[in-house]
Amino acid sequence: MAEIKIPYAKSYLVANVPDDRLEGILESKAHHYHPEAGEQELVRKALENPIGTPRLRELAKGKKKIVIIASDHTRPVPSKIMAPVMLEEIRSGNPDADITFLIATGFHRLTTKEELIHKFGEEIVANEKIVIHNAFDPNVMVNIGKLPSGGDIVINKVAVEADLLVSEGFIEPHFFAGFSGGRKSVLPGVVSKVTVLANHNAAFIAHENARTGVLDGNPIHIDMLHAAKTAKLAFILNVIIDSDKKIIKAYAGDVEKAHLEGTVFAGDLARLEAKPADIVITSNGGYPLDQNIYQAVKGMTAAEATCKKGGVIIICAACNDGHGGEAFYRWFTEAKDAQAVMDKIMKIPAEETIADQWEAQILARVLLKHTVILVSDQCDPKLITDMQMKVAKTLPEAMAMAEEIAGADARYTVVPDGVSVIVG
Template identity: 55%
Template sequence: MFELDVPYAREHLRIRLPEQDVAGVLLGHQNEYKRDGTQEELIESALDAPFDSPTLEELAQGKRDIVVISSDHTRPVPSKVTMPILLRRIHEAAPDARVRILVATGMHRSSTHEELLHKYGEEIVAEEEIVMHVATDDDAMVRIGTLPSGGDCEINAIAAQADLLIAEGFIEPHFFAGFSGSRKSVLPGVASYKTIAYNHNGGFVHDGRARAGVLHGNPVHRDMMAAARMANLAFILNVVLDGDHEVIGAFAGDIQAAHQAGCSFVRDLAGVSAVDCNVAITTNGGYPLDQNIYQAVKGMTAAEATLPDGGVIIAIAACEDGHGGEGFFRNIAEGDPAAFEAGCIERPADQTLPDQWTAQIFARILAHHPVILVSDRCDHDMIRAMHMTPANTVDEAIALARTLVDGDARFAIIPDGLGVVVAR
């Protein structure tokens, strides 16, 4: 009997299958990688020797208005580890500067006080100035230029007016930007909803180069990098995480050079080959990335990449926050997925709907694959409304999947759908 525990919220669920039914396990090598030193030592070393950049201390000297863009509560960036180190170095180099943490929510909701405490710890929340980005607040935005694709680049004025803008984040495969990290701190992180929508337009998302692990020729990535340069993002600290969300790599410095080094590191660890299967079981790596269906789509794309047309996806994600966005929910629930995807592709970039991009990818998946969502914490009627079949347990989902395939079921297991780049 094959048995494997996979992440679910802050816990784990067990997959049990007969050995002969398992086509393969698509697992990156992040958990096998042995880091050289503690998490803190890796970060300190990266900051001591940045890629193609002066040190953070050199950049901070003489500055009066320093802004640190930080990922929000939906990302597993270990800010309790990274942020104290960044802030200590900044305060020592520029003791008289105003230093603000700008939380890069993109189009997500604002973080709660409890989520900020969980992310940064009590001391930083109590003593540092933390500002939530709100993409829909037009009065808080300024235009800084034009994207290569032609859209206006509008970002949070706090970021645009800083005399030193830096960012912390992490690098993992991203389902249409290629990889996360670096330039995503600006777009979508602290950009206007109008700029985000333009960059995430249906044509770009449909482009065959807008896929996990692909940067070269990726139109989404191109616009994002241009926005970061226009914003004068001067320095990044990006980390790479293992399955326990601990730092195994740290890359600091220039937004392109440090990001490229980090992406190469991730690509070497995350690359896996597709297997011949008709059912794929995937997760979103547990909390915080499986908090809602919107985020869970990312894990589904890994399953999509290894399945034939019509193959069944079993997505294990708690989705305690529900669908993750009213616009996203309506886009999927109020029509036929295939028709919605086609409409997204044809829609002009400046008419992109709110939350269209993830809904477009989800619609693409639903048009070609039955999806079973394993969750005992999410409204099952809502799951059904979004064209999926709910299951309370993994065993229940496996039994359902067997009824949906022709012949014998062959299962691919993807313990962390966000941690792999699947190649055929």
């Protein structure tokens, strides 16, 4: 009997799968990678050897307003380690710099003070300027141009008014942008809902290249990179993390060149051959990414890539924060089935994109091919069933339900951390 740990909230669940029914365990090699140095040293080394740009301390010289775009509460970016080193690097070149952290919430809810402290530590929250981006407030926005796809680039004034705009983040596979990190700090991170809606349109989400691990020809990535360059994002610090959310590699420098090098490394660790099975068990990597159903769709797409048509996906996600988006939730409560959701979305022109339709589109795509059982003891079960999924409070309960659907002799593939892999 194989005992496989599945990340869940701040702990894990255990999947007990008979050896003779286990097709495979798909796990990123990042989780077993031995870094060449400690976390802080990796970050320092990256800042000392930037790719395609001068050092950050050199870029900071003579600049008055410096803005650091930082990830929000939904991302496991180790800012407690990264931010102090970035501040030290900037101030070594410009001790008098006026520095502001701009929290890239994208379409998410606003980050709380408690979440900021958890992310940065008390010292930075107490002593540094922090602005939380609100994509829904037009009063803090300014239009700076057009996306290749035609949408307006409307971005937070704090970013535009910076003499030097930099960002921190992390690189992992992303289910429609190819990879996270780099240019995503700007779009969707600190742009208006107008720009997010233009970029996340139905045709782009359905595009064959808008998939995990794909950048070439990915229309969503092309828009995002253009927005970052238009916003004059001059320098990035991006890291790659393991299953314990520890830094194993760091890249710094040009928004395109440094990010691309990071994606090559991350991709090499994450790419795995599919092991088709009747039942696939996965997760959203635990806290903080499994706080809501909206984010849990990401883990489902990894399972989708290795689950047989008509099979069952079991997604372990605490979803203690509920559905994660009222509009996302309503797509399913107001439709009779997943096909109705998909039909409605695919008729929406790019210029009329509705909030959160992209996440609904991907969930509908998964539901059209598979039964989804969401394992959570922290979420209102009605929210889950309202969204046309089945619910179980425990993993053994979910597995029993799955076998009722797929058969008592159904075969399993386990993807312990669905957001860390590229399955194909």
